[in-house]
Amino acid sequence: xxxxxxxxxxxxxxxxxxxxxxxxxxxxxxxxxxxxxxxxxxxxxxxxxxxxxxxxxxxxxxxxxxxxxxxxxxxxxxxxxxxxxxxxxxxxxxxxxxxxxxxxxxxxxxxxxxxxxxxxxxxxxxxxxxxxxxxxxxxxxxxxxxx
Numbered sequence: 001x002x003x004x005x006x007x008x009x010x011x012x013x014x015x016x017x018x019x020x021x022x023x024x025x026x027x028x029x030x031x032x033x034x035x036x037x038x039x040x041x042x043x044x045x046x047x048x049x050x051x052x053x054x055x056x057x058x059x060x061x062x063x064x065x066x067x068x069x070x071x072x073x074x075x076x077x078x079x080x081x082x083x084x085x086x087x088x089x090x091x092x093x094x095x096x097x098x099x100x101x102x103x104x105x106x107x108x109x110x111x112x113x114x115x116x117x118x119x120x121x122x123x124x125x126x127x128x129x130x131x132x133x134x135x136x137x138x139x140x141x142x143x144x145x146x147x
Contacts (some may be wrong), residue, residue: 084125
């Protein structure tokens, strides 16, 4: 179910945060999972090198979404933002909504949009569409299928 979100000044516009399809969700989740794995491997290597022992399983803290996005390659971060923004529409002054980005061209439809708004909207889409992928247990593919 889409939800309205009004950004604070200086943007101040109202947006409709929609739903990404399953393939779009996977496109974003895959890039996030890859980045989290890189960050965790680097952390474990540093921990072992500095302490001489393996880290406890529960001692690693997942990085924040903004850290993960900023640590991605330019190509991956642009892809995540472009995919996420296809689910966003902006409310017209006269009423009604319009897509903020043209799918396929990744061109913004509103020249007054600033980077802060793009990032805030990207995070809103990620929270609404893929947050549960990271916060819930994933199915065990090796478990027997109850008949």
